[in-house]
Amino acid sequence: MEPAVRMEAITMSFGPNEVLKGIDLAIEPGKVTAMLGANGAGKSTLIKVLSGVYNGYGGTVVIDGAPVYIDHPTTARSHGVEAVHQKIADGIVPGLSVAENLLFEAIVNNEVPRAASLHSLMPRARHVASVLDLDWSDDLLRSDVYELPIADQQLLLLTRALVHEPRLLILDEPTSALSKTEADRLFDVIRRLRDDGVAVFYVSHRIGEIDSIADRLLVLRDGVIRSDQGRPFDWAGALHEMLDADEAERTQRTAELRGTDEVLRLEGVQLLAKSEPFDLSIRSGEVTGVFGLLGSGGSQLARGIFGADLFEAGTMTLKGSAFGPKAPADAIAADVYMVPEDRVNGTLIKNWTVSMIATFPFLQDISRLGVLNPLAEAKVGRSVIQDFGVIAQSEGDPVMSLSGGNQQKVVVGRWLRKQPAVMILNEPFQGVDVGARHDLAEKAREVAGTGSAVIVMSTDLEEIMEVSDRVVVLADGNLRHDAYLSETSRDEILQRLSEVE
Amino acid sequence: MATRTMTPKDSKKGVTQSKPRLDARDLLVKYGFIAVTIIFLVYFMATLPAFRTSSTMFTLLKFTSVVAIAGLGVTVTMVVGGLDLSVGATAGMSVTVAAMTMVIYAQQGSVAILAVIMAGAIIGAANALLIVVLKIPDLLATLATMFLVQGLKLVPVDGQSVSSGLILRDGTVAPGKFTPGFLEINRGSIGPVPYPVIIFAVLAVFTWFLLSRTKWGRVMYAIGSNPEAARLAGARVGRYKAFAYMLSGIYASIAGLILASRIGQGDISAGNSLLLDAVAVALVGTSVLGVGKPNAFGTALGAILIGILLTGTTMMNFQYYWQDVVKGFVLLVALVFSFTLSRRKQRFQAAVPL
Numbered sequence: 001m002e003p004a005v006r007m008e009a010i011t012m013s014f015g016p017n018e019v020l021k022g023i024d025l026a027i028e029p030g031k032v033t034a035m036l037g038a039n040g041a042g043k044s045t046l047i048k049v050l051s052g053v054y055n056g057y058g059g060t061v062v063i064d065g066a067p068v069y070i071d072h073p074t075t076a077r078s079h080g081v082e083a084v085h086q087k088i089a090d091g092i093v094p095g096l097s098v099a100e101n102l103l104f105e106a107i108v109n110n111e112v113p114r115a116a117s118l119h120s121l122m123p124r125a126r127h128v129a130s131v132l133d134l135d136w137s138d139d140l141l142r143s144d145v146y147e148l149p150i151a152d153q154q155l156l157l158l159t160r161a162l163v164h165e166p167r168l169l170i171l172d173e174p175t176s177a178l179s180k181t182e183a184d185r186l187f188d189v190i191r192r193l194r195d196d197g198v199a200v201f202y203v204s205h206r207i208g209e210i211d212s213i214a215d216r217l218l219v220l221r222d223g224v225i226r227s228d229q230g231r232p233f234d235w236a237g238a239l240h241e242m243l244d245a246d247e248a249e250r251t252q253r254t255a256e257l258r259g260t261d262e263v264l265r266l267e268g269v270q271l272l273a274k275s276e277p278f279d280l281s282i283r284s285g286e287v288t289g290v291f292g293l294l295g296s297g298g299s300q301l302a303r304g305i306f307g308a309d310l311f312e313a314g315t316m317t318l319k320g321s322a323f324g325p326k327a328p329a330d331a332i333a334a335d336v337y338m339v340p341e342d343r344v345n346g347t348l349i350k351n352w353t354v355s356m357i358a359t360f361p362f363l364q365d366i367s368r369l370g371v372l373n374p375l376a377e378a379k380v381g382r383s384v385i386q387d388f389g390v391i392a393q394s395e396g397d398p399v400m401s402l403s404g405g406n407q408q409k410v411v412v413g414r415w416l417r418k419q420p421a422v423m424i425l426n427e428p429f430q431g432v433d434v435g436a437r438h439d440l441a442e443k444a445r446e447v448a449g450t451g452s453a454v455i456v457m458s459t460d461l462e463e464i465m466e467v468s469d470r471v472v473v474l475a476d477g478n479l480r481h482d483a484y485l486s487e488t489s490r491d492e493i494l495q496r497l498s499e500v501e
Numbered sequence: 502m503a504t505r506t507m508t509p510k511d512s513k514k515g516v517t518q519s520k521p522r523l524d525a526r527d528l529l530v531k532y533g534f535i536a537v538t539i540i541f542l543v544y545f546m547a548t549l550p551a552f553r554t555s556s557t558m559f560t561l562l563k564f565t566s567v568v569a570i571a572g573l574g575v576t577v578t579m580v581v582g583g584l585d586l587s588v589g590a591t592a593g594m595s596v597t598v599a600a601m602t603m604v605i606y607a608q609q610g611s612v613a614i615l616a617v618i619m620a621g622a623i624i625g626a627a628n629a630l631l632i633v634v635l636k637i638p639d640l641l642a643t644l645a646t647m648f649l650v651q652g653l654k655l656v657p658v659d660g661q662s663v664s665s666g667l668i669l670r671d672g673t674v675a676p677g678k679f680t681p682g683f684l685e686i687n688r689g690s691i692g693p694v695p696y697p698v699i700i701f702a703v704l705a706v707f708t709w710f711l712l713s714r715t716k717w718g719r720v721m722y723a724i725g726s727n728p729e730a731a732r733l734a735g736a737r738v739g740r741y742k743a744f745a746y747m748l749s750g751i752y753a754s755i756a757g758l759i760l761a762s763r764i765g766q767g768d769i770s771a772g773n774s775l776l777l778d779a780v781a782v783a784l785v786g787t788s789v790l791g792v793g794k795p796n797a798f799g800t801a802l803g804a805i806l807i808g809i810l811l812t813g814t815t816m817m818n819f820q821y822y823w824q825d826v827v828k829g830f831v832l833l834v835a836l837v838f839s840f841t842l843s844r845r846k847q848r849f850q851a852a853v854p855l
Contacts, residue, residue, distance in 0.1 A: 363716035
């Protein structure tokens with residue numbers, strides 16, 4: 001069959017950084033083609049190339065047997081390529097009615113009279129809604145778009161894309177804001193479109209969803225397609241291609257630490273609205289790695305223990321007494337610390353120096369009667385720089401002037417120097433160069449060796465293998481596996497992760 | 502003008518970066534505002550003989566003190582990322598509360614001072630409740646408080662100004678009057694320095710110390726700059742915000758005390774123009790020394806510059822309506838310094854939920 005879109009040797013670079021390294025792919029009509037890939041694999045870059053957001057890619061896109069150059073979203077549209085991007089809020093125009101949102105493109109392009117009343121727009125809006133057989137009443141069409149449930153907002157965006165009768169429909173994580181039943185509604189729509197002959201390109205992290213809806217599964221890694229399979233899918237194989245390192249790239253493991261004392265006990269903890277509660281015991285003297293794909297509940301686990309958010313349900317015990325932090329300050333008072341995944345928004349403060357960031361959580365250490373002692377502050381700054389090998393001119397450098405890895409060293413170092421009871425590192429290696437990553441992993445293992453309980457959340461199996469003694473596997477918020485690394489294997493970890501419920 | 506030689510630290514930064522140098526633009530951003538202040542001061546001193554006297558200087562500072570003190574309160578709320586729009590109303594209410602305490606209830610001046618400061622703290626606590634507990638955006642919450650305070654202060658006095666000899670509801674004459682001691686707040690002085698100037702100086706130094714030399718100030722700036730990072734580092738953001746609004750309420754009530762003592766009666770329109778002046782000086786303050794963030798020193802200096810200009814232009818026989826022109830001009834110049842000329846990427850952002 002003639003493919004809806006064929007890509008030949010598509011490349012895309014940002015400066016020296018080559019993100020797509022030659023994609024050859026034919027997307028066929030009447031099929032749902034799913035793509036899986038870790039963070040930074042190049043998924044969103046590929047989507048943005050296809051939908052005309054990025055200009056300046058290499059290679060050829062062939063549509064209808066003729067090569068075309070997609071340099072703008074309107075070009076993509078004119079060739080029948082439509083994308084629904086991940087963030088619903090980016091597509092919805094607040095303050096306008098549902099009808100106006102449905103007709104938004106027509107309104108922007110002056111295809112409707114400039115001073116049209118809502119009433120005069122209604123027939124056209126009804127027509128657009130009928131594309132998806134949306135059974136929306138006139139009252140609903142007149143209401144403000146924010147009154148729509150989130151799933152209907154997603155359907156609205158989908159409808160808007162479908163008005164142009166695309167040959168290729170790209171869906172980027174379309175269910176991330178939807179509940180289970182809402183997602184099922186969306187899948188019904190996708191199946192219908194597929195049966196109508198639309199080529200659907202479905203990008204997601206949720207293997208359960210892909211398993212239920214896709215006809216073909218691609219794995220993208222480091223800008224190349226590593227695996228391409230039809231049903232039934234070999235999930236363990238796909239996840240291996242997505243996550244596992246080649247033999248040569250594997251880091252050497254140091255001697256495994258075995259903790260004995262339970263420091264933190266989680267009971268009946270439920271991470272996501274639709275996940276099962278579980279118990280978990282965190283021991284001092286070892287590094288517990290929490291591994292899962294994006295959105296599998298690692299962040300919720302980290303933030304729940306730290307009191308930054310509340311668990312859906314569950315209780316905690318810290319060193320034998322009840323532990324229920326309502327704010328990070330409560331957790332910190334109990335020597336439970338966390339480094340959040342978003343370094344810039346979660347830890348850094350603009351125009352602050354290295355020593356200001358390094359001392360911020362424990363200002364009582366550098367002050368007397370509340371008055372700051374600049375000498376003590378500089379001393380802590382210098383000791384963090386020295387102990388963690390931060391590359392900076394001095395402790396007075398603005399923290400924003402450091403590289404990502406050095407910023408992270410400052411942020412991790414400010415907690416580790418206090419010998420935490422529990423140290424949670426949520427994605428500590430993101431945006432961090434390899435050298436800094438090894439240094440940070442070593443420091444984390446060092447502090448565990450001296451009696452702290454360390455928990456590292458990561459979506460990268462290699463990072464988990466490098467830093468942890470014990471691995472806990474999460475999938476969709478459920479606990480799938482819990483074992484010491486010496487007693488499990490990469491294959492078993494990926495196998496547990498790939499089990500489709 | 503001062504020039505700076507390159508330090509070894511600057512030169513080490515490498516060749517990829519353009520050489521860091523302090524050119525005219527950086528100098529302008531850093532010292533421009535102070536230069537403008539000095540230029541006007543020198544100009545008025547040179548052209549107006551009356552301006553040169555020390556009594557003029559102290560009178561100028563005395564009249565500036567009310568706006569400056571309220572501006573310091575606004576500064577504190579701006580530091581935590583908010584903005585207190587109720588300072589003018591709180592100061593106005595203080596005038597009425599002081600008058601009621603002394604004139605209607607015939608209490609001592611000290612009781613009036615206590616009542617006024619407590620009332621200011623209560624308004625601050627109400628703002629804190631709305632913002633921290635009820636999660637209303639700062640600007641909107643304090644706007645509502647402003648109207649409530651402006652209106653509610655008139656209820657117990659039936660919308661009348663309170664002065665001695667006031668006829669009460671039951672037909673009797675109000676028993677008390679503004680006590681001499683209370684009137685001393687505005688009139689008295691230590692040597693040549695009037696009390697209001699001393700209060701202003703003490704509060705300015707206290708606020709500067711609190712904000713830039715204590716751990717609490719450090720946390721407050723963190724909250725204003727990145728509340729999530731502050732929270733995740735263990736700051737109890739709500740408590741600090743509440744503290745800032747309480748402080749702002751108390752400062753506004755102290756400004757109101759000086760105002761009440763100056764007017765000598767419970768003028769119901771007192772404090773009406775104070776809000777915009779106080780916000781203006783706090784905004785002007787963000788541009789002083791090119792720091793780009795609200796700070797006590799800048800606010801004090803901004804208030805003084807406006808005081809100099811108002812006094813000077815008045816002495817030069819400009820009409821009263823030029824006063825607003827002067828204030829607007831100063832604010833505009835300050836904003837040009839910190840927004841147009843500054844190379845800083847991170848600028849102070851007002852707490853406007855747009």
